[in-house]
Amino acid sequence: xxxSRPKHLNLLTIRFPVMAVVSGxxxxxxxxxxxxxxLFLWLWQETLGSRExxxxxxxxxxxxxxxxxxxxxxxGYLHHLCAGIRHLALDLHLGIELAAARASSVAVxxxxxxxxxxxxxxxx
Amino acid sequence: MVxxxxxxxxxxxxxxxxxxxxxxxxxxxxxxxxxxxxxxPQLDYAHWKALWALPVMRYATVLFALSLLLHxxxxxxxxxxxxxxxTGLRLTLHAVVILTLVWYAAWAAQILxxx
Numbered sequence: 001x002x003x004s005r006p007k008h009l010n011l012l013t014i015r016f017p018v019m020a021v022v023s024g025x026x027x028x029x030x031x032x033x034x035x036x037x038x039l040f041l042w043l044w045q046e047t048l049g050s051r052e053x054x055x056x057x058x059x060x061x062x063x064x065x066x067x068x069x070x071x072x073x074x075x076g077y078l079h080h081l082c083a084g085i086r087h088l089a090l091d092l093h094l095g096i097e098l099a100a101a102r103a104s105s106v107a108v109x110x111x112x113x114x115x116x117x118x119x120x121x122x123x124x
Numbered sequence: 125m126v127x128x129x130x131x132x133x134x135x136x137x138x139x140x141x142x143x144x145x146x147x148x149x150x151x152x153x154x155x156x157x158x159x160x161x162x163x164x165p166q167l168d169y170a171h172w173k174a175l176w177a178l179p180v181m182r183y184a185t186v187l188f189a190l191s192l193l194l195h196x197x198x199x200x201x202x203x204x205x206x207x208x209x210x211t212g213l214r215l216t217l218h219a220v221v222i223l224t225l226v227w228y229a230a231w232a233a234q235i236l237x238x239x
Contacts, residue, residue, distance in 0.1 A: 030199045037228055045235045048176055054169040084147050
């Protein structure tokens with residue numbers, strides 16, 4: 001493999017197309033969701049343990065800081081879900097033209113943020 | 125002596141498929157869970173507990189949890205394969221993730237069926 005090929009991999013000078021942004025966010029959101037699995041398991045455990053632990057859960061999730069963290073994780077879940085559905089469509093060769101791929105990437109961003117805002121308003 | 129490298133084991137297609145099948149399982153579960161949640165007359169401890177006492181809820185959640193753990197394993201492993209170059213470190217991290225996910229599976233079973 002020749003080593004003299006030009007490389008343009010400086011992350012600070014690359015301007016990413018929206019598809020690349022959505023793809024990168026898919027990976028980051030997946031990693032973050034993985035890292036927060038213990039939190040989800042613990043919260044789930046508290047809801048089902050006993051009446052007292054259910055109340056503990058209630059007070060934990062009503063903490064404003066915790067609400068912001070959980071809302072951020074909800075956004076991560078929704079982004080990962082929407083971007084994943086887009087991936088499945090691409091696998092089926094749906095929307096693989098440049099214009100369609102760009103439009104579906106924007107749709108993923110809008111849908112996941114929109115759903116997060118709706119859920120945030122409903123839960124807050 | 126043949127110099128072997130810890131890459132190219134030809135499990136790509138299988139994992140590609142597993143990633144998509146588990147994703148569909150989790151998507152369907154998410155939608156059904158929201159329906160179940162919305163159908164509760166009231167979101168209090170008694171109704172919440174009763175929902176999780178249903179066998180269908182428990183077994184659907186087992187399917188969801190196992191899908192999630194397999195999905196997480198493939199995803200995290202792919203991230204490590206992309207960014208962690210030293211083989212020893214990468215395989216150590218793989219082992220840590222596998223053990224962690226197995227622990228989470230036991231934890232989920234404990235939550236679902238009580239102690």
